[in-house]
Amino acid sequence: MKHTHYIRQSYLFCKYRNYVLGIQKYITGRNVLEVGPNKGNLFAQYYPQTKKYTLLEPNGHFEKFYIKLQKKHPNLHYKIGGFEGYDADERFGAIVMMAVISHIRIGSQAIFDKIDSLLEKGGFLIVETNNTKRNLDVFDLLDRNYEKIEAKASYGGIIKWLRIDYRNVMIYRKP
Ligand SMILES: C[S@@+](CC[C@H](N)C(=O)[O-])C[C@H]1O[C@@H](n2cnc3c(N)ncnc32)[C@H](O)[C@@H]1O
Numbered sequence: 001m002k003h004t005h006y007i008r009q010s011y012l013f014c015k016y017r018n019y020v021l022g023i024q025k026y027i028t029g030r031n032v033l034e035v036g037p038n039k040g041n042l043f044a045q046y047y048p049q050t051k052k053y054t055l056l057e058p059n060g061h062f063e064k065f066y067i068k069l070q071k072k073h074p075n076l077h078y079k080i081g082g083f084e085g086y087d088a089d090e091r092f093g094a095i096v097m098m099a100v101i102s103h104i105r106i107g108s109q110a111i112f113d114k115i116d117s118l119l120e121k122g123g124f125l126i127v128e129t130n131n132t133k134r135n136l137d138v139f140d141l142l143d144r145n146y147e148k149i150e151a152k153a154s155y156g157g158i159i160k161w162l163r164i165d166y167r168n169v170m171i172y173r174k175p
Pocket residue numbers: 008009035036037038039042056057058059081082083084097098099100103104105
């Protein structure tokens with residue numbers, strides 16, 4: 001699978017998103033799973049503060065970026081594969097799913113069930129909507145079953161003002 005340059009993974013853009021999102025407190029000290037991380041750059045600045053950080057990404061093209069990141073971050077792990085078939089012999093204290101829900105091909109209930117099976121009690125889900133409507137029912141299921149801690153626009157400042165992007169990021173806690 002090829003990939004083209006993706007601005008959301010560029011250094012300054014990641015810095016900007018980290019500043020807007022402020023998720024550090026939800027992942028510090030935790031065993032974290034990030035689904036669909038692309039190059040893995042978005043939360044790389046927080047890897048050292050986590051107990052363990054696992055990237056789950058179906059596009060093998062990104063593997064070389066993960067190997068490079070692992071040299072700097074020994075607690076970084078990765079698996080090449082989709083969320084649909086993912087199973088782990090561990091549970092996670094936080095799961096990160098940024099702009100990936102609409103890419104998953106198993107339907108909303110199955111997506112929720114899999115998140116629920118992977119997340120520890122009291123764990124956090126950091127999840128971003130997509131610009132398309134596919135699988136949006138996942139968010140209804142999360143609203144009904146989890147505690148919503150935060151909801152914010154993915155972008156502030158000029159991008160929000162120009163109305164270029166309508167995504168939102170939600171933080172949920174599994175009761
Ligand atoms: C829109 S990009 C978002 C990338 C990154 N999360 C970000 O916010 O910068 C979607 C990512 O999800 C990955 N992806 C696509 N289908 C997937 C699946 N079934 N399971 C897990 N990840 C998937 C893509 O390869 C890509 O890295």
